[in-house]
Amino acid sequence: MNVDETVQAVRAGNRLALARLITQVENDTAVGRAALDRLFPFTGRAHLIGVTGSPGAGKSSLVNVLAQELRRPTSEKPDRRVAIIAVDPSSPFTGGAVLGDRVRMRDLAGDPGIFIRSMAARGALGGLSAATAAVSQVLDAAGFDVVLIETVGAGQSEVDIARLAHTTLVVESPGMGDDIQAIKAGILEIADILVVNKADRPGVENTERALRTMLELAKNHAAADAWLPPVLRTVAVQSNGVLELGQAIEAHREYLQRSGHWQQRDAERLSTELDHLIQATLVARWRSTLPAGALEAALVELAQRKLSPHQALEKLL
Amino acid sequence: MNVDETVQAVRAGNRLALARLITQVENDTAVGRAALDRLFPFTGRAHLIGVTGSPGAGKSSLVNVLAQELRRPTSEKPDRRVAIIAVDPSSPFTGGAVLGDRVRMRDLAGDPGIFIRSMAARGALGGLSAATAAVSQVLDAAGFDVVLIETVGAGQSEVDIARLAHTTLVVESPGMGDDIQAIKAGILEIADILVVNKADRPGVENTERALRTMLELAKNHAAADAWLPPVLRTVAVQSNGVLELGQAIEAHREYLQRSGHWQQRDAERLSTELDHLIQATLVARWRSTLPAGALEAALVELAQRKLSPHQALEKLL
Numbered sequence: 001m002n003v004d005e006t007v008q009a010v011r012a013g014n015r016l017a018l019a020r021l022i023t024q025v026e027n028d029t030a031v032g033r034a035a036l037d038r039l040f041p042f043t044g045r046a047h048l049i050g051v052t053g054s055p056g057a058g059k060s061s062l063v064n065v066l067a068q069e070l071r072r073p074t075s076e077k078p079d080r081r082v083a084i085i086a087v088d089p090s091s092p093f094t095g096g097a098v099l100g101d102r103v104r105m106r107d108l109a110g111d112p113g114i115f116i117r118s119m120a121a122r123g124a125l126g127g128l129s130a131a132t133a134a135v136s137q138v139l140d141a142a143g144f145d146v147v148l149i150e151t152v153g154a155g156q157s158e159v160d161i162a163r164l165a166h167t168t169l170v171v172e173s174p175g176m177g178d179d180i181q182a183i184k185a186g187i188l189e190i191a192d193i194l195v196v197n198k199a200d201r202p203g204v205e206n207t208e209r210a211l212r213t214m215l216e217l218a219k220n221h222a223a224a225d226a227w228l229p230p231v232l233r234t235v236a237v238q239s240n241g242v243l244e245l246g247q248a249i250e251a252h253r254e255y256l257q258r259s260g261h262w263q264q265r266d267a268e269r270l271s272t273e274l275d276h277l278i279q280a281t282l283v284a285r286w287r288s289t290l291p292a293g294a295l296e297a298a299l300v301e302l303a304q305r306k307l308s309p310h311q312a313l314e315k316l317l
Numbered sequence: 318m319n320v321d322e323t324v325q326a327v328r329a330g331n332r333l334a335l336a337r338l339i340t341q342v343e344n345d346t347a348v349g350r351a352a353l354d355r356l357f358p359f360t361g362r363a364h365l366i367g368v369t370g371s372p373g374a375g376k377s378s379l380v381n382v383l384a385q386e387l388r389r390p391t392s393e394k395p396d397r398r399v400a401i402i403a404v405d406p407s408s409p410f411t412g413g414a415v416l417g418d419r420v421r422m423r424d425l426a427g428d429p430g431i432f433i434r435s436m437a438a439r440g441a442l443g444g445l446s447a448a449t450a451a452v453s454q455v456l457d458a459a460g461f462d463v464v465l466i467e468t469v470g471a472g473q474s475e476v477d478i479a480r481l482a483h484t485t486l487v488v489e490s491p492g493m494g495d496d497i498q499a500i501k502a503g504i505l506e507i508a509d510i511l512v513v514n515k516a517d518r519p520g521v522e523n524t525e526r527a528l529r530t531m532l533e534l535a536k537n538h539a540a541a542d543a544w545l546p547p548v549l550r551t552v553a554v555q556s557n558g559v560l561e562l563g564q565a566i567e568a569h570r571e572y573l574q575r576s577g578h579w580q581q582r583d584a585e586r587l588s589t590e591l592d593h594l595i596q597a598t599l600v601a602r603w604r605s606t607l608p609a610g611a612l613e614a615a616l617v618e619l620a621q622r623k624l625s626p627h628q629a630l631e632k633l634l
Binding site: 033036037040041043044054055263266267270271273274277278279281282283285286298299302303305307308309310311312313316317 | 350371600602616622630
């Protein structure tokens with residue numbers, strides 16, 4: 001398939017063409033770039049939902065039932081299509097091989113309105129965050145109404161990835177929320193909806209209280225018209241609370257569109273993406289102009305402590 | 318104090334001068350850079366020990382008792398001095414204000430051979446990883462024998478920070494290790510020593526077994542002379558197992574020096590640091606050459622979907 005045919009097939013809902021294009025985009029090939037340029041005018045419609053939180057909080061199970069919930073027809077949209085990007089910055093596996101995917105496949109396989117993709121650090125040139133942005137654009141242009149971007153942990157790279165989203169869910173579970181280190185201020189800052197999953201376990205009140213206390217602290221700095229993140233309980237494995245979660249997500253989408261934040265987050269996202277591209281390109285261009293061996297010689301002098309890092313920089317530039 | 322006086326004071330063990338210089342280095346000031354250039358020839362001696370692992374595994378408590386253990390005189394070194402850098406990528410607070418520091422201060426304050434510093438993302442220009450590298454160089458040149466670099470979580474930025482170290486400890490606790498998502502392949506790859514902290518809790522055998530199984534899998538790819546990461550049990554709050562942990566750290570240091578990996582990790586660390594500096598400098602220089610408003614105009618066209626990110630990049634460069 002050439003670029004034209006790929007773009008057409010992806011726009012027409014061809015899943016194999018979509019999966020292949022995503023691989024091209026992940027590997028930053030010429031075909032991937034050309035197709036993305038052609039698809040870009042069709043982006044900006046999908047609701048991007050980031051899902052992050054402590055490891056072990058049950059994010060994958062929650063994303064599975066949430067995907068099914070978001071598939072349910074609404075009066076506006078009789079057929080909502082949902083894509084899931086499972087992002088694992090610490091995994092070497094990309095494509096469909098991430099741990100836990102077998103469970104996921106069993107629950108969701110066979111629904112033609114759900115598309116699942118795993119992404120890992122090593123498959124992504126130019127950084128995982130950049131690759132995730134590009135892949136979510138492909139899915140957006142392919143007509144998915146919702147793109148769920150799920151991260152494995154809650155570190156800085158997960159926060160960066162969650163920032164791609166219009167709506168960010170932070171998922172905790174009882175026992176984890178009690179630990180002040182698990183509910184980081186940085187994570188709460190990006191949360192639009194807080195979910196206490198595994199809410200049938202003991203300690204759910206403590207976790208909820210800890211989250212609400214942190215939110216109260218954060219609220220003091222919030223603007224008058226700001227969105228107040230709700231704290232919801234779910235038991236993903238029993239699908240409990242998932243209807244309410246879907247409603248909260250919809251309420252947040254309406255808030256974003258009403259307040260102008262939808263456009264604002266879109267602009268911020270594109271600005272970040274452009275920054276990353278510029279950075280990677282400048283470094284690549286500069287490297288190509290460097291005399292052979294110059295960098296290696298500077299590294300030797302660095303290791304011998306004859307040059308400091310800043311002195312090496314000045315010598316090279 | 319001018320640069321000369323600062324360098325002299327830091328080398329002479331003046332703690333106030335050290336704390337002030339670290340702030341200068343974090344903020345990447347001219348004084349900070351100049352002092353770091355002058356101090357750089359004195360670096361390369363300290364043993365850098367990274368401590369990472371799941372949130373809630375008790376890393377801070379473990380680092381506290383470990384610092385006290387590493388202070389104990391050896392036959393070679395009657396007075397070992399220990400610095401702690403507590404790195405929190407998700408916290409806005411830098412200096413001495415990170416959560417949990419009050420506990421730390423209570424345990425360690427008053428020991429003139431221990432120096433503690435908290436670092437956060439927002440205090441660090443040019444990236445937290447770069448700032449942590451620079452601060453650890455200051456502490457190294459100031460004559461600390463050991464620099465403990467503790468991270469809050471176990472995300473990609475924590476992995477990047479742990480890579481600064483000669484020896485990386487990965488700390489888990491019972492109940493977390495059972496969860497396959499908590500013991501990520503990426504984290505295990507960087508572990509030189511695995512610690513199951515809170516080992517008096519139920520489930521310690523399961524966690525230990527899970528870690529050993531993951532290690533066995535990793536070992537298949539290891540070179541014949543590779544270091545085999547030990548799995549140790551500790552109860553930090555009772556100082557149990559900390560003597561053995563200190564011995565394992567010492568054994569790893571001897572291995573690194575015997576095998577040449579000490580030099581190799583040093584070279585890799587400096588190479589990474591130089592890469593970051595080059596990248597930041599290239600972007601700053603390019604921005605200064607850009608016509609006023611060009612970037613803003615491109616961002617508007619991006620948001621309107623008139624240009625794709627790659628097309629905007631080509632237009633700007």
